[in-house]
Amino acid sequence: MTFKSDEEDPGLAALVAQQSKQNPYQLSLMQVLPSVMINGILGGLFFNSFLLQLDEITGLPNSPLDALPLLPAIYFGVLAARSCGRLEK
Numbered sequence: 001m002t003f004k005s006d007e008e009d010p011g012l013a014a015l016v017a018q019q020s021k022q023n024p025y026q027l028s029l030m031q032v033l034p035s036v037m038i039n040g041i042l043g044g045l046f047f048n049s050f051l052l053q054l055d056e057i058t059g060l061p062n063s064p065l066d067a068l069p070l071l072p073a074i075y076f077g078v079l080a081a082r083s084c085g086r087l088e089k
Helices: 010-022 029-057 070-088
Strands: none
Touching: 029 070
């Protein structure tokens, strides 16, 4: 199998560009769902640990380390939201 650059075969490059515009590749729900579920569950667990920690100290966090579980919760939540965004395209 040999590969050619677009400059070597401009007709083929134009045909590929036209076909990709007509029928773009779209992800199915079953390709996106595992990523959304894993990241959503992990983010939810970290957020839950933050909430349980707040219940123990009854009030605002005493130190910045008390809010540490929010960092991975936000990170995994953003990853889950971005995975949902891949489904729409």
